[in-house]
Amino acid sequence: xxxxxEGFLAVMTIEHLVLMAIGILLGMIFGAIPGLTPxxxxxxxxxxxxxxxxxxxxxxxxxxxxxxxxxxxxxxxxIGTPGTAQAAATLLDGHPLAKRxxxxxxxxxxxxxxxxxxxxxAISLLIFAPVIARFAMQFGPPEYFVMAxxxxxxxxxxxxxxxxxxxxxxxxxxxxxMVGIDNLSGVFRFTFDSVYLYNGFSFISIMMGVFAMSKVLxxxxxxxxxxxxxxxxDSEDFIAIESDDVLEGKEIRRSLKTILKGSAIxxxxxxxxxxxxxxxxxxxxxxAKRTSKDPDSYGKxxxxxxxxxxxxxxxxxxxxLIPMLTVGIPxxxxxxxxxGALTIQGLAPGPLLFRDYAxxxxxxxxxxxxxxxxxxxxxxxxxxxxxxxxxxxKEFIIASLVFLCAAGTYSVGRNIFNIYVLVxxxxxxxxxSRFGFPTMPIVLGLILGSVAEDNLRRALVISNGSWxxxxxxxxxxxxxxxxxxxxxxxxxxxxxxxxxKS
Amino acid sequence: MGFGVMKVRMRRDLTSGITLSIITxxxxxxxxxxxxxxxxNSDAQMFPRLVVGFMFVISIYIAVKSIVTKKDEVLxxxxxxxxxxxxxxxxxxxxVFLIEKLGYMAATFFISAVTLMVYRTKRNxxxxxxVFIVIVYFLFTLALGVPLP
Numbered sequence: 168x169x170x171x172x173e174g175f176l177a178v179m180t181i182e183h184l185v186l187m188a189i190g191i192l193l194g195m196i197f198g199a200i201p202g203l204t205p206x207x208x209x210x211x212x213x214x215x216x217x218x219x220x221x222x223x224x225x226x227x228x229x230x231x232x233x234x235x236x237x238x239x240x241x242x243x244x245x246i247g248t249p250g251t252a253q254a255a256a257t258l259l260d261g262h263p264l265a266k267r268x269x270x271x272x273x274x275x276x277x278x279x280x281x282x283x284x285x286x287x288x289a290i291s292l293l294i295f296a297p298v299i300a301r302f303a304m305q306f307g308p309p310e311y312f313v314m315a316x317x318x319x320x321x322x323x324x325x326x327x328x329x330x331x332x333x334x335x336x337x338x339x340x341x342x343x344x345m346v347g348i349d350n351l352s353g354v355f356r357f358t359f360d361s362v363y364l365y366n367g368f369s370f371i372s373i374m375m376g377v378f379a380m381s382k383v384l385x386x387x388x389x390x391x392x393x394x395x396x397x398x399x400x401d402s403e404d405f406i407a408i409e410s411d412d413v414l415e416g417k418e419i420r421r422s423l424k425t426i427l428k429g430s431a432i433x434x435x436x437x438x439x440x441x442x443x444x445x446x447x448x449x450x451x452x453x454x455a456k457r458t459s460k461d462p463d464s465y466g467k468x469x470x471x472x473x474x475x476x477x478x479x480x481x482x483x484x485x486x487x488l489i490p491m492l493t494v495g496i497p498x499x500x501x502x503x504x505x506x507g508a509l510t511i512q513g514l515a516p517g518p519l520l521f522r523d524y525a526x527x528x529x530x531x532x533x534x535x536x537x538x539x540x541x542x543x544x545x546x547x548x549x550x551x552x553x554x555x556x557x558x559x560x561k562e563f564i565i566a567s568l569v570f571l572c573a574a575g576t577y578s579v580g581r582n583i584f585n586i587y588v589l590v591x592x593x594x595x596x597x598x599x600s601r602f603g604f605p606t607m608p609i610v611l612g613l614i615l616g617s618v619a620e621d622n623l624r625r626a627l628v629i630s631n632g633s634w635x636x637x638x639x640x641x642x643x644x645x646x647x648x649x650x651x652x653x654x655x656x657x658x659x660x661x662x663x664x665x666x667x668k669s
Numbered sequence: 670m671g672f673g674v675m676k677v678r679m680r681r682d683l684t685s686g687i688t689l690s691i692i693t694x695x696x697x698x699x700x701x702x703x704x705x706x707x708x709x710n711s712d713a714q715m716f717p718r719l720v721v722g723f724m725f726v727i728s729i730y731i732a733v734k735s736i737v738t739k740k741d742e743v744l745x746x747x748x749x750x751x752x753x754x755x756x757x758x759x760x761x762x763x764x765v766f767l768i769e770k771l772g773y774m775a776a777t778f779f780i781s782a783v784t785l786m787v788y789r790t791k792r793n794x795x796x797x798x799x800v801f802i803v804i805v806y807f808l809f810t811l812a813l814g815v816p817l818p
Contacts, residue, residue: 215813218813218814329682329731331727331730331731331734332731334723334727335689335724335727335728335731338720338723338724338727339724341716341720342696342717342720342721342724345716345717345720349710349713351712351713352706352710352712352713353710354704354705354706354710354713355704355705356703356704356713356717357699357703357704358703359703380761383784384754384757384758387754387757387784387787388754390787390788391750391753391754391787392747392750560788560790560794561788562784562785562787562788562790562794563785563790563794563797563798563801565784565788566780566781566784566785566798567781567798567801567805569761569764569780569781569784570773570777570780570781570802570805571805573764573765573768573773573777574773574805574809574815574817577768577773577815577817577818578809578813578815581815583765583768583769583818586765586768587765590761590762590764590765593761594758594761599685601744602681602682602684602685602744603681603682603685603742604685619716620716623716624712624715624716627712665740
């Protein structure tokens, strides 16, 4: 409790509150523009965070992370196009209700349930992260190696229809992480005698290449192949917000059970690496529909449907940070970006973080609570303006991504080489994505590469070179079995899908 | 692979599986030259070999699966359109080169104009873009203290 109070005092400064507000604003903008994602927003803003102190950097990025969750629902409700994939479930009932002249009421319900979901998730992080970190203190090198493989396997399995392609990309991430001077032996690996590669590839350059530059190339490809498809959103596509249709207290009370249930689903799903907000939103939506007295109204305009989806997709935010902060396994793109920021700030994620940097950790976790409260008021105030950002011409956004990434990646090491890496990574991952290879596992591979390798080598030193060490320790066995179960489960599910298709 | 008029068709997984298996073999052969070890630190090559070997096995699996199941997706490449995409890729590489030679702002005007030309956008978007580029330049150099080249 003492830590929480100290964290609260540390986070409640003018500087932090302003950064949170800016972060939420940027997150909502990135979430509201169809095609852009909060993760992309966080990636673009990562270089800006380097000059900040750790708490300031993290609350700024967390603001983007949370704001983006709600931002996606604005366009889903008003124009019937989800700004983010996680807002797709919100669209099902949100857009029909908006068409009936209840846009303001629906947006308020989305905002209220998002804030409640996010708040509950932040509390779960505050409660469970220190407990899990204490448990993770027992982990040794074999456990860390198996955990890294577990995280990567799950992400590879879930992020693509082909587990093989996901695993290939994860391995490619491992390979990229090896470039530079070897941590343990000091040997130069794939540095090609370039001084720029002695410390390996810049994480930011690769991440921006994967998320932003490959997106630019994919959009150019779309425009060249299907020029008619890519068009701006006209004013008549928007549903006007009439602010006299207020959300009443009794309507919130009626949906409270759904919101709380959705929040619990979001918290649980979020803690599983790679499961993500989209899955949580649909699970919560289906649960609300299943237990509703009027299930037929779902999909036609039921306020509970919006509450269920939004509570769950924002309840993922806090719990998704639990595996990242406690054992250093980021379960999502957002968590990966935050992990990158923490690492650059000198706070390497893992159980020791809660022992050595307890003050910063509690400030960041309390900050997440504050962000969710602030998001409610900021969203309420600026809601109608966010809707307008979707009108920005797509070509303007695509062209801006190129030079914003170039400036951002240059600012990290102040060298042009990073921009070459950015463009190179963008081209390579664009080509791979055209052949059906998912991009997400490569980011995780890049982050987990050194964790996996260093701990594998340390474990083999402990065991005198015997690989049996991984099959004799209980925690290792549990995670190996879990990995196998997930892989076989996903393979069976994919086979079923293919059978159903054919 | 089949050739039509200005179009190339290829089986997605077969092509990617074969290409990536060749690349991984090259990587495998590069390891002793780019990770030079002595007896005392020979384990610096172990993990790269494990990973590259695993990538090779997966590449072969992807290619073989395509041959065995015959359910591979066929990708069609319109060479004229691919040429345009290639030109854009060249423009991106040229952009980095121009940043080095002419500086960030001039090079950014170039790449933004190229990108907007792909979309055949209206003139006012060009103007808005020019203003935005200047704002970003001064934001980085003055507000954030990052002297862009």
